[in-house]
Structure formats: structure tokens, C-alpha cells
Amino acid sequence: MVGTVVGTVKRVVRGRLVWFEDDDQPIVYERGALAVEDGQIRWSGDFSALPEIFKDWPHDDHGTRIITPGFIDPHIHFPQSQVVGSYAGSLLEWLNTYTFIEEQRYGEAAFCAVMANRFLDQLIQHGTTTCVAFASVHKVAASSLLDAAVERNYRLVTGKSMMDRNAPEALLDTAQTSYDDTKDLIAGWHGKGRVEVAITPRFALTSTEAQMEAIGDLVREYPDCLLQTHLSENLAELEAVREAYPSALDYTDVYDRYGHLTSKSLMGHCIHLSNREVSCLAERGSVAVFCPTSNLFLGSGLFDMQRLTDAGVRTAIATDIGGGTSWSMLSTLSEGYKVLNVQGQRWHPFSMFRQATRGNAEAIGMEDRIGSLRAGMEADFIVLDVEATSAMALRAETVTSLEEELFVLAILGDDRAVVEVYIAGIPSKTVNQIGKPLAGQSYSAT
Ligand code: GUN
Ligand code: ZN
DSSP: OTTOOSSSOEEEEEEEEEEOSSSSSOEEEEEEEEEEETTEEEEEEEGGGOOGGGTTSOEEEEEEEEEEEOEEEEEEEGGGTTTTTOOOSSHHHHIIIIIHHHGGGGGOHHHHHHHHHHHHHHHHHTTEEEEEEEOOSOHHHHHHHHHHHHHTTOEEEEEOEEOOSSSOGGGOOOHHHHHHHHHHHHHHHTTSTTEEEOBEEOOGGGOOHHHHHHHHHHHHHOTTSOEEEEESOOHHHHHHHHHHSTTSSSHHHHHHTTTOOSTTEEEEEOOSOOHHHHHHHHHHTOEEEEOHHHHHHTTOOOOOHHHHHHTTOEEEEOOOTTTSSOSOHHHHHHHHHHHHHTTTOOOOHHHHHHIIIIIHHHHTTOTTTSSOOSTTSBOOEEEEOTTSSHHHHHHHTTOOSHHHHHHHHHHHOSGGGEEEEEETTEEOSSSOOSOSOOTTOOOOOO
């Protein structure tokens, strides 16, 4: 039922409720129920305590399967849906060889409209019910994605990438057009349905100083908009940033001196930071976004969660499709676990699941709306099956606790373990997908 927006949907959804609030201790209802109406959770708790008024609503019964908040992906690239798994050594080669070529296709409205739905289809298939996405430099890429999300009542934040140097001509804007286009997007879409617009400088290397100033102006003019960018991902990138901004103290200072760093700033990667930079991020309240599959795939380095957390830096975890190699937040948790483990850092399964749900909601400032199953929250939740594959079923036979079950889901799970996805209370994984190209139709922009 694509296109169904909030309406008169009333439903009781039964299963094992598991979610997190302020700490790593889960709230669990073994025989739980959610009462969902008009896209919101009206009530959650033990099924035996379900209030009388909800009892004659239609029931979906998921038995002993876990129901948990939908995953939140706070760093993903819409125009890289077909770049995933491109053979490159490291970031700059990968950008120049594949990514900057592919993103040129997103200047065409018809192509963007199809790809926007295919992008949302993938997110939903993988249990991701909210994302913060980079669009390409083209305003139409962002507006197409915003339109598709509004149409499907999907919670999404995006913005057009601002980039006025160091990329092919066809991918360049100017300081003025990037400022104007971002303002137009904010005026047209910010707060419409469940979508928002983010100020989206691609990274310091693809912006002139004039554009960095314009970005700072937008940050001051729209303090409730998120800002998304990349910081300190790759050593060759760091060297190029030093050359491009010789008077800056370091990479973090490049953003800070233009006023880009606030508590609304999502900084992808944050791998090679000095102590000064870590302190600066902590002071500004900005978020370091851990993108493990991307960091391993592009050989960028290891995110030091312990160091950042100890210094008071807020963190999040994300796929970074298409530098990242999986759309699945479960697979992302699995790779994140390994990145931390190789550095001698433990990551408890409760903390892992909290991070991908409530923790990421806090990182993007939406914890009052998403990331938990308490009454009043938006009804974005997923159903997980620890026996989804034969290997998982084999392993699940010996699972004796919730903590073990969540760990098996994270380490062995992917989209197959996500058996249903409710978007604003509507089951959306099992319905027809609308983003597939029609037979014989080509969407090549060339
Ligand atoms: N830095 C600048 N652009 C990108 C991008 O598209 N992906 C990643 N991983 N890093 C970037
Ligand atoms: Zn990225």
C-alpha cells in the first residue's frame, strides 16, 4: 500500500518487545503488544494488560519474535546506490574513478524519481526506517528523494551536496547557487510530512572558502537543520586538506573556523583526529559517525570509539553506502564490533542495539519521536527472526538469553533476519515494491 499516509490505521501488534531508553538496560515485554493508531504508538506493554479500547482492533501476532524500533542510518549516500562494491584502493581513487562519475547521472529528474524509490525500498528491506542521506550536487536529486519519502510517509533527512571545486565540472555548483538551492529545499520541504533538509557540504576539499562561508551562513540562519559532512577519513585526504587550508590548525578547525560545528553537525568517519580535534568536537557537541564497513572497505582506518566517548564526543553508527558495503544496520553492527574488538574494545550487544536505534535517534536529535517503543513515539518498528537462515537457526538452538540472541542477530543477521518493517504503523516489507524499473526501460542519463 505504497502512498498510504497517516490515516485511520488501527492495529495491535504482538510479539516480544525490546527497546532502550536512557541506558543500556533493555525494556522487555516477553508477551508484549503495541497499539498503533495514525502512525503513532498509542500504548505499549504486556499483552495481558492491553486496555479494553484496543481489544477489538485488528491484531498482527509475531509470536516470540523480537519487535524493536526500526534502525536509523545517519550517514548514507542516495546517489551511490549503484556504487557499492566498486573496486578501488582508497577514498580519493574511489571518488574519482566511480563515485564522481555515477553521481553525474542524478541531474536527470526521471532517473532520480525511480532511484529514490529504489533507495527507499532497499532501506525498508533492511529494516532501516529513518535515514540521513547525502543527495548529489543536483537540487533535483534531493527534491526527488524528499518527494518520494513524503509520498511514502518515510522519515528522512537529506540535502543537496554543496561542492564547488575539485570534482568534474558537471558536479560543481557555486557558493551562491549552493546557498540558494539549499534555502529553496528548506523552504519547500523542511518539516513536510516526516522529512527534513540538512545542510550538506560534501567535505572541505570540494568547497572553496567562499562556499565554506555560505555554509556557515546557512548554519546560523537555520539552527534547527542538521549539517552532514565528512571529517578525517583518509590520510591522503588529510594531506590535501592541509594544502588547501594552510592557515587552519587542523582538519576539524577547517569546519570550526567557518562555524560549521554545532550539536546538529554529523561528521562522518573521524578516524585520524588529534587530541585538540577530539576536544573541539566534544566542546561543540558535534557527532562522530562511525561507518565501519566503509572504513574497512576503503582501508581508511579504525574508529576509536573508546577514545571519543571518554572525551565526551557524541557518536553514531551508519552504513555510508556506497563506500560502505552493506545496507544492513545488523551487518554494520557486526563489522563495528570487529573494528572495536581488534582495538581491544568490548561492545556489549545491548549497547550495540541501543546505538542503532535510540542512540542514533539522539545523535540526530529525534529521540522524542523515534528510536523507542514507548507510547507517543512514531510507529516505526521492525520484527526480527533469530532463526532466519539455516546457520542462524542452528546457532539459535543454544541461545539462552536475550543478550546472546541480540548478539547472534547482529553478528549473523542481515536483511533476511528482518521479517517485517512497520513504517508509521503500516507493514511495509512484505508489500509490493514500487521502485523497480519497468521491463525494457533504461534509466541511463547518458
Ligand atoms: N568524502 C567525500 N565524499 C565522500 C563520499 O562520498 N564517501 C566517503 N566515504 N567519503 C567521502
Ligand atoms: Zn559518506
